[in-house]
Amino acid sequence: MSNIVFIGSGNVATHLGKAFYNVGNNIVQVYSRNIENAKELSNVVKAIPITSLNEILLDADLYVICVTDDAIINILPYLKNVKGLVVHTSGSVDIEIFNTNIESYGVIYPLQTFSKQSKPVFNNIPFCIEANSDNNLLKIRKIVSSIAENISEINSEQRMYLHLAAVFVNNFTNSIYTLASEMLGNKAISFELLKPLILETAFKVQHINPIDAQTGPAKRNDFKIIEKHLHLLKNNEMYENLYKEFTKLIQIQQNKG
Amino acid sequence: MSNIVFIGSGNVATHLGKAFYNVGNNIVQVYSRNIENAKELSNVVKAIPITSLNEILLDADLYVICVTDDAIINILPYLKNVKGLVVHTSGSVDIEIFNTNIESYGVIYPLQTFSKQSKPVFNNIPFCIEANSDNNLLKIRKIVSSIAENISEINSEQRMYLHLAAVFVNNFTNSIYTLASEMLGNKAISFELLKPLILETAFKVQHINPIDAQTGPAKRNDFKIIEKHLHLLKNNEMYENLYKEFTKLIQIQQNKG
Numbered sequence: 001m002s003n004i005v006f007i008g009s010g011n012v013a014t015h016l017g018k019a020f021y022n023v024g025n026n027i028v029q030v031y032s033r034n035i036e037n038a039k040e041l042s043n044v045v046k047a048i049p050i051t052s053l054n055e056i057l058l059d060a061d062l063y064v065i066c067v068t069d070d071a072i073i074n075i076l077p078y079l080k081n082v083k084g085l086v087v088h089t090s091g092s093v094d095i096e097i098f099n100t101n102i103e104s105y106g107v108i109y110p111l112q113t114f115s116k117q118s119k120p121v122f123n124n125i126p127f128c129i130e131a132n133s134d135n136n137l138l139k140i141r142k143i144v145s146s147i148a149e150n151i152s153e154i155n156s157e158q159r160m161y162l163h164l165a166a167v168f169v170n171n172f173t174n175s176i177y178t179l180a181s182e183m184l185g186n187k188a189i190s191f192e193l194l195k196p197l198i199l200e201t202a203f204k205v206q207h208i209n210p211i212d213a214q215t216g217p218a219k220r221n222d223f224k225i226i227e228k229h230l231h232l233l234k235n236n237e238m239y240e241n242l243y244k245e246f247t248k249l250i251q252i253q254q255n256k257g
Numbered sequence: 258m259s260n261i262v263f264i265g266s267g268n269v270a271t272h273l274g275k276a277f278y279n280v281g282n283n284i285v286q287v288y289s290r291n292i293e294n295a296k297e298l299s300n301v302v303k304a305i306p307i308t309s310l311n312e313i314l315l316d317a318d319l320y321v322i323c324v325t326d327d328a329i330i331n332i333l334p335y336l337k338n339v340k341g342l343v344v345h346t347s348g349s350v351d352i353e354i355f356n357t358n359i360e361s362y363g364v365i366y367p368l369q370t371f372s373k374q375s376k377p378v379f380n381n382i383p384f385c386i387e388a389n390s391d392n393n394l395l396k397i398r399k400i401v402s403s404i405a406e407n408i409s410e411i412n413s414e415q416r417m418y419l420h421l422a423a424v425f426v427n428n429f430t431n432s433i434y435t436l437a438s439e440m441l442g443n444k445a446i447s448f449e450l451l452k453p454l455i456l457e458t459a460f461k462v463q464h465i466n467p468i469d470a471q472t473g474p475a476k477r478n479d480f481k482i483i484e485k486h487l488h489l490l491k492n493n494e495m496y497e498n499l500y501k502e503f504t505k506l507i508q509i510q511q512n513k514g
Contacts, residue, residue, distance in 0.1 A: 126450045161444045165437040170458045171473030172503040178467040180422040187418045193383045202459035210435040216428030246429040
């Protein structure tokens with residue numbers, strides 16, 4: 001059981017806050033510049049909502065910073081004298097941001113896409129952790145293990161690449177779904193038809209290497225179909241370019257593999 | 258119960274053949290140029306393997322052509338005098354390919370990615386059907402409904418766009434998985450870490466519109482992270498270009514939405 005302060009009240013703070021609260025931790029404060037946001041999460045996890053960083057208690061065990069990357073640096077002066085561990089939850093901010101201000105610090109990076117609507121299954125989410133000492137790493141591992149089973153030690157450089165890869169497989173893939181949905185909509189075809197294929201595509205690489213799961217005209221060097229598709233896309237330069245680049249990429253990947 | 262001839266013995270023939278056989282249809286012949294391939298499927302579905310198109314029986318109820326798009330045209334002269342329905346299973350070949358040779362024809366296009374390893378759940382796969390008459394459409398619907406619940410009437414133009422969209426959400430998405438796997442491998446990070454995110458990304462759009470499921474730096478206009486990522490990609494022009502194009506695409510999609 002730890003006393004935890006949350007700095008930030010967005011999606012990550014909300015999901016992490018609830019998870020820590022649900023396993024019996026004491027969420028003592030939730031900070032947000034906006035009192036309504038602070039209250040919304042505070043009410044659920046029975047914490048005190050605060051809107052001034054000066055009000056942050058100094059004797060909590062853990063301070064979880066869940067603000068935008070740029071805002072982290074502005075929080076740190078207010079955490080200079082805290083006794084507990086200070087962590088941020090960002091994929092792309094180096095652990096050394098804490099270097100000059102904080103004594104005990106680390107990172108808790110949950111590798112998942114959080115949104116207000118979705119209820120993540122925490123057991124399944126990989127948590128990437130890092131700390132400025134073995135002792136602090138142990139402490140972080142202990143507290144994270146109360147809400148997650150999948151915990152990996154990942155350094156700042158690795159975390160940055162992991163975040164980049166996550167942008168590809170999550171953000172860019174979702175953007176492909178949007179593109180496909182629009183393409184079908186234009187021809188009065190329901191996006192429903194693609195949903196089983198979308199699922200199967202993600203399922204397949206849970207147990208087969210993606211390089212081996214590849215199918216399609218680019219892999220088969222089926223230039224007739226590729227030409228047909230490019231012809232269908234000729235009024236949308238952006239889609240046409242994407243099609244060409246992926247076709248090239250798949251051919252390179254398959255020749256390497 | 259129908260008598261069915263399969264022309265072709267690849268992944269689609271194998272999965273469809275087994276499915277039709279399992280619900281009690283009579284698979285009378287399996288044609289392949291290669292006798293071993295013809296035998297492999299024939300043995301499972303208790304059919305006669307044949308390697309000459311001249312041997313095709315004329316009195317079956319259904320002829321299912323599962324060969325590559327280019328090869329379909331070469332099959333048709335041998336089916337000129339058949340009594341039953343002739344269908345192909347291709348996403349991108351117009352139904353009118355049958356026009357000059359065949360009397361009763363149509364298309365059965367299962368929208369899924371088939372591979373030897375994977376066992377598709379047929380109930381869940383959308384089957385797109387088309388025929389040259391209402392009567393033939395009814396016949397096709399009836400026989401397909403013995404193996405599938407999700408059946409849609411889709412014309413040839415729609416089917417072509419559906420196939421194109423499938424290439425985006427399946428082939429190109431899988432190529433992103435391969436890219437991510439390679440990116441992580443270069444930094445000694447396990448691809449395992451990305452698997453839950455890949456699944457969640459596909460799950461999300463089963464019940465949320467993809468345009469609303471979008472997250473990430475491109476959506477937030479977080480140019481600092483975008484710059485950071487482009488810097489990480491500066492030694493790989495292809496990845497860098499993809500990153501830039503998707504960032505632009507997401508911004509366009511979000512401004513439309």
